[in-house]
Amino acid sequence: MANLEVEYCGVKFKNPIVTASGTFGFGYEYNEYVSLNEYGGFGAKGLTRQPRGGNKAPRIAETPSGILNSVGLQNPGVEVFADVIMPDLAEKFDTNVIANMSGNTIEEYAEMAEILSDTDVAVIEMNISCPNVKHGGLAFGTNAAVVEELTKEVKKKCKKPLVVKLSPNVTSVTDIAKAAEAGGADGVSLINTLLGMRIDINTRRPILANNTGGLSGPAVKPVAVRMVHEVYNAVKIPIIGMGGVMSGDDVIEFMIAGARLVALGTGMFVKPDLILDVKRDILAYMDRFGIEDINDIVGTLELN
Amino acid sequence: MKKTYNCKLIRKEELCPGIFDFEIECPEMAQAAKTGQFLHITCGGSTFLRRPISICDTTDTTLRFCFQVKGEGTKELSLREVGDMIDVMGPLGHGFETVPGEKTVVIGGGIGTFPLLKLARETDSAVFLGFRTKELVVMEDDFKAASGNVTVCTDDGTYGYNGFAIAAMGEYLLENKVDRIFCCGPTPMLKAVKQIAEYRDIPCQLSLEQRMGCGIGACLTCVCETKDEGMGKYKQVCSCGPVFDSKEVVL
Structure with a gap:
């Protein structure tokens, strides 16, 4: 039997497939289609220090092979997650939970890391790249010096592996990845969404109430794969790759580029049971090439 | 477990220009459907997301839904012909709550x-x-x-x-x-x-x-x-x- 188990930042994942924060709620909805236990882990909805209502609707617009969203981090707040949601998830499911947090200040990030460290989450993902909120988020993620400082301060309070989520909306993603590594990050995840806009030509107004939103789906996959490849060559910490995964072949592509874990996201809106197809495809690929251990393909890209 | 269904289009009618009336076969969804719920439908072509369309009516084995061609998705859906298979999630959502005798x-x-x-x-x-x-x-x-x-x-x-x-x-x-x-x-x-x-x-x-x-x-x-x-x-x-x-x- 081929081995799908992967170790990421010292945590065992039964397979390399996780989900992207913000596409998966807290897992309960998709658990009605496929047991959460099928996933190596899942990325829970992005949390903030206080509950947030999010942006006005419309929050979603279709684009060629993708979507724009501008949810704006609607969430119940880190304390409800830590006190109610995470204990329930830990009791009901046998899978790794990747918590995701966004802050307005360095202190807020550190405080949230402290709160989440006392829960059963496997990994904490630090979102410094949300394009849909006015404060924090992307403002942190585009400046290497700030990323290093933020990571360093959060690490002091964080007792779980800390993964920094990188934005593609930067001149050099490798500079930011190196800054996260220098600040002590245990891993990086990429890519968050690409900032975009769609206009209704009849009203001459943006379709999204927030005017702009984050692009995801197959449209962004080549950008994501390129960035994972660049970051893999720039840092030693392990990568969670994501962006437009629609199949097991896409997962393999990200892993060859250098990702140790790969997240499904927007694709699940179309196929809620995507994980099942993905796992079947991965096993078929491994069988075809005689690969016994999925870890053997990570970062095996050979350039032309 | 809930799942998605591949349903055969068994009746198609254009009620007036741009408004279509479809009936698909799926006993499981038809029997589960409550009034006011909707179907989440893969329209085809180059469209990516599913489109939510309300359930109009049901029989024991079929579901009827009507829609107006408004954008790419509904346009693609309107091109489907009787006998075609349509990928549907449903029935979804919280429908009307009725009280007998009212x-x-x-x-x-x-x-x-x-x-x-x-x-x-x-x-x-x-x-x-x-x-x-x-x-x-x-x-x-x-x-x-x-x-x-x-x-x-x-x-x-x-x-x-x-x-x-x-x-x-x-x-x-x-x-x-x-x-x-x-x-x-x-x-x-x-x-x-x-x-x-x-x-x-x-x-x-x-x-x-x-x-x-x-x-x-x-x-x-x-x-x-x-x-x-x-x-x-x-x-x-x-x-x-x-x-x-x-x-x-x-x-």
Whole structure:
């Protein structure tokens, strides 16, 4: 039997497939289609220090092979997650939970890391790249010096592996990845969404109430794969790759580029049971090439 | 476990230019479907997301849904032919809540009339259907077979009651005691019905529409505004709705 188990930042994942924060709620909805236990882990909805209502609707617009969203981090707040949601998830499911947090200040990030460290989450993902909120988020993620400082301060309070989520909306993603590594990050995840806009030509107004939103789906996959490849060559910490995964072949592509874990996201809106197809495809690929251990393909890209 | 279904299109009709009436075969979904719920449909072509379309009616083995061609997705869907297979998630959402024995009003406008057919049949309702003009009046016979009290209205007076369905409903409410109002239609109609119902202290349920992602409550994109604050300020139309108590939502 081929081995799908992967170790990421010292945590065992039964397979390399996780989900992207913000596409998966807290897992309960998709658990009605496929047991959460099928996933190596899942990325829970992005949390903030206080509950947030999010942006006005419309929050979603279709684009060629993708979507724009501008949810704006609607969430119940880190304390409800830590006190109610995470204990329930830990009791009901046998899978790794990747918590995701966004802050307005360095202190807020550190405080949230402290709160989440006392829960059963496997990994904490630090979102410094949300394009849909006015404060924090992307403002942190585009400046290497700030990323290093933020990571360093959060690490002091964080007792779980800390993964920094990188934005593609930067001149050099490798500079930011190196800054996260220098600040002590245990891993990086990429890519968050690409900032975009769609206009209704009849009203001459943006379709999204927030005017702009984050692009995801197959449209962004080549950008994501390129960035994972660049970051893999720039840092030693392990990568969670994501962006437009629609199949097991896409997962393999990200892993060859250098990702140790790969997240499904927007694709699940179309196929809620995507994980099942993905796992079947991965096993078929491994069988075809005689690969016994999925870890053997990570970062095996050979350039032309 | 819930799943997606590959359903055969067994009947297709164009009710008036750009408005299509589809019937698909799927006993499991047909028997599970409640009035006011919707289907999340892969339209084909180069469209990516599924499109949410309300269930119009069901038999033991089939589901009927009607839609207007508005954008790429509905255009692609309209090109499907009888015998084609359609990928459908459903039935989804929180539908109308009916109480046996109640005297109710069902009011719909334009394409918002479609989700009300099954409801009209399952309740003791006075039904008010509003259309812009005579050429756009559809499914009148279906509604008349479902309910003994149907008033078709046209905004321009070219057919039936001369004026808005809301006006016809208003006249009816002056002379009849009603336990509940159900509405689906364009936002101005929803707003007016909400206002009338709350003024007269009649419980009222509204079926809302929003651009949608996952369809099951996870992605938080298809929200409507509510009177709550914090996390609950916006609720998912797909899973908390599409039918809401009128007092819960801010339109």
